[in-house]
Amino acid sequence: MALGGYADHVARVDLSSGSVAYEGINEEDARLYIGARGLGVKYVYDNDPATDPNSPDNLLGLVNGPLTGTEATMSGRLAFVTKSPLTGTVVDSHMGGWSAARLRWAGFDALLFTGKAEAPVYAYVEGGTVELRPAGDLWGKGVHETIAILNERYGDNLSVMAIGQAGENGVLFASFMNEDDRAAGRGGTGAVGGMKNLKAVVVKGDRSTMPKAEDRDKWREAHRVALKTIIDSEVTGPKTGGLSVYGTNVLTNVVNAMGGMGTKNSQLTTFEGAEKLSGETVRETILVDEPTCHACPVACKKEVEITEGPYKGLRMESFEYEPAWSLGANCGNDDAGVVAKVIDQCNDHGMDAIEIGNVISMYMEASEKGYVPGPGLAWGDGAGMVKLAEQMAMREGPGEILGLGTAKAAEAYGHPEIAMAVKGQAVPAYDPRAIKGEGIGYATSNRGACHLRGYTPASEILGIPVKTDPLAWEGKGALLKIFQDLHAFSDSLDLCKFSAFAEGAAEYAQQYEAIVGIALSEEDVMTTGERIYNLERRFNNLAGFDGSDDSLPERFLKEPGSGPAANSVCELDEMKAEYYEARGWEDGVVPDAKLQELSIS
Amino acid sequence: MEVRVYATLRPIVGGRSVSLPDRDGATIAQVIDDLIARFPALRERLLSEAGEIRPYVAVMLDGRDVRHVGGLDAVVAAGAEIDIFPPVAGGA
Numbered sequence A: 001m002a003l004g005g006y007a008d009h010v011a012r013v014d015l016s017s018g019s020v021a022y023e024g025i026n027e028e029d030a031r032l033y034i035g036a037r038g039l040g041v042k043y044v045y046d047n048d049p050a051t052d053p054n055s056p057d058n059l060l061g062l063v064n065g066p067l068t069g070t071e072a073t074m075s076g077r078l079a080f081v082t083k084s085p086l087t088g089t090v091v092d093s094h095m096g097g098w099s100a101a102r103l104r105w106a107g108f109d110a111l112l113f114t115g116k117a118e119a120p121v122y123a124y125v126e127g128g129t130v131e132l133r134p135a136g137d138l139w140g141k142g143v144h145e146t147i148a149i150l151n152e153r154y155g156d157n158l159s160v161m162a163i164g165q166a167g168e169n170g171v172l173f174a175s176f177m178n179e180d181d182r183a184a185g186r187g188g189t190g191a192v193g194g195m196k197n198l199k200a201v202v203v204k205g206d207r208s209t210m211p212k213a214e215d216r217d218k219w220r221e222a223h224r225v226a227l228k229t230i231i232d233s234e235v236t237g238p239k240t241g242g243l244s245v246y247g248t249n250v251l252t253n254v255v256n257a258m259g260g261m262g263t264k265n266s267q268l269t270t271f272e273g274a275e276k277l278s279g280e281t282v283r284e285t286i287l288v289d290e291p292t293c294h295a296c297p298v299a300c301k302k303e304v305e306i307t308e309g310p311y312k313g314l315r316m317e318s319f320e321y322e323p324a325w326s327l328g329a330n331c332g333n334d335d336a337g338v339v340a341k342v343i344d345q346c347n348d349h350g351m352d353a354i355e356i357g358n359v360i361s362m363y364m365e366a367s368e369k370g371y372v373p374g375p376g377l378a379w380g381d382g383a384g385m386v387k388l389a390e391q392m393a394m395r396e397g398p399g400e401i402l403g404l405g406t407a408k409a410a411e412a413y414g415h416p417e418i419a420m421a422v423k424g425q426a427v428p429a430y431d432p433r434a435i436k437g438e439g440i441g442y443a444t445s446n447r448g449a450c451h452l453r454g455y456t457p458a459s460e461i462l463g464i465p466v467k468t469d470p471l472a473w474e475g476k477g478a479l480l481k482i483f484q485d486l487h488a489f490s491d492s493l494d495l496c497k498f499s500a501f502a503e504g505a506a507e508y509a510q511q512y513e514a515i516v517g518i519a520l521s522e523e524d525v526m527t528t529g530e531r532i533y534n535l536e537r538r539f540n541n542l543a544g545f546d547g548s549d550d551s552l553p554e555r556f557l558k559e560p561g562s563g564p565a566a567n568s569v570c571e572l573d574e575m576k577a578e579y580y581e582a583r584g585w586e587d588g589v590v591p592d593a594k595l596q597e598l599s600i601s
Numbered sequence B: 001m002e003v004r005v006y007a008t009l010r011p012i013v014g015g016r017s018v019s020l021p022d023r024d025g026a027t028i029a030q031v032i033d034d035l036i037a038r039f040p041a042l043r044e045r046l047l048s049e050a051g052e053i054r055p056y057v058a059v060m061l062d063g064r065d066v067r068h069v070g071g072l073d074a075v076v077a078a079g080a081e082i083d084i085f086p087p088v089a090g091g092a
């Protein structure tokens, strides 16, 4: 292949037959869709959008981008891609740490799994080859124990991406986790692993095979410029910027102050206990370490140790903003020990920590309203939350139904209106009555409710690239499109989303050009992102989705929030009209002319 | 009046908030001046050389970034809440 940057090596693993075939990267696809998210979605698209996500025919891909595992700052990421059993849409879910880099150092751009193994297996990846090995002894074990056993077996320079009991038991929001507790969290990728009897992907590789740019001088300059923007930024600056010092959870106080903190299943939008769970308080009281990912000086990960209460002594990673909200304000819980404990359960059983908090808060509201049998669960009942999380992973008691996720479980209780979900996936931590760009963002996300498809809070809270009023809806449709397209490109390189707090299309283009060897303008970056976003939407259209699925729970449209959002609801219809106009879509459907314009076939 | 501050501003003021004398009907600009008089190191964190609120810094009056409700001239009513954030963002 004429393009630099790629290993030009992909494994197709048929789990049913146990055969592994190797192929190169399709150059045309690489030009159009780059890698990771974009190329990954193309693989899933070519596999057939009509596939039943729970059938062996569904494809599960682990896909790197051309920058993954290079010296590029924040390049330790890959995308898990599949058709989601939670939403029925295409999904790409990214994890950080070192797994992605190691996969690249082991010689691969992508691993593509189809079929279903007769008995549990794991894939062992080293030196450009993949072998399936029996995993009967690992089945039934949590992620942490699975990783400990595999580490003992294979030694250093190892990454393990595994499912826990949740994936095995068909929890529809199960995730793949790696050795640093980083999750491919959203969309139920772990449920697909479980359905396929694929317990883990084990990768051995070290930096000695780190890919190097052909044009060293060009690369040095591109890398220097990008790194400088990260270091100079007041958000990402190592040890100085808010993200670096406090982690993502630096958002808790600001979002709460704006009246954007969904509380008690989004019945309110302000939470009295916010400060107790904030990044500032965590840093003051329970922070013990600040891990990072491959090639990242920001080190936004925060490790904590609980010092009092029933979870005293628990040391864990991923006390992030999203789960601090989903298991905190959202459940009426202000106990950091409970938040840490349930996140740790998610890490070990392999579950999405955003979805689980919404499942619990939905169950709490259902309990309060008498929609569930038995006493149910009261707001803020920490011990009950921990028990319920366990029951979900094991599919026991109420966990049998709740393991289906917020939307399907609320439906089963006969009250879909209390599910704060879009296209079957629960909402993240920005209430769309206070931060309206997220309203149109959740509604039009191609993978169900998601804040990371188009991170408008960068504009609505911070002012990147321009400050917009979070309470105003005008202009948000067009603004969202820009973020969605830009992120679709960076997710395809694959760089951490947080690069966008400092870098932009110019830095992305320069790094791509130096590694891959193709000149790219800023406009090309945006057009490529637009192509990827439209390919995902085309997939969803073929899977039966249209504009009626670009919706929000009625609560956000009809019931005002509280505090600064006390008089505010989300003007979804107005924003949808603006957004479809900016996209050139007809009621949520990509017209043929748009497909042609973007060379999608 | 209590002005609450967050994140990297807290070490500068040595706490979560600063008590300032009540100044009924003062503007946000006057409140920020009072704050800087107490903690001069806040000046370069909050204001540009031209005396505007620095990009990405959020000065909130009753939960609204003052950029959207009158800027530095916004009037602080009795009992109003003021929260000041340095550039903060996250997302995961």
Ligand code: SF4
Residues within 6 Å of the ligand: A074, A075, A076, A096, A097, A291, A292, A293, A294, A296, A297, A298, A299, A300, A301, A496, A497, A498
């Ligand atoms: S900013 Fe945080 S999540 Fe992103 S690469 Fe760095 S440490 Fe990892």
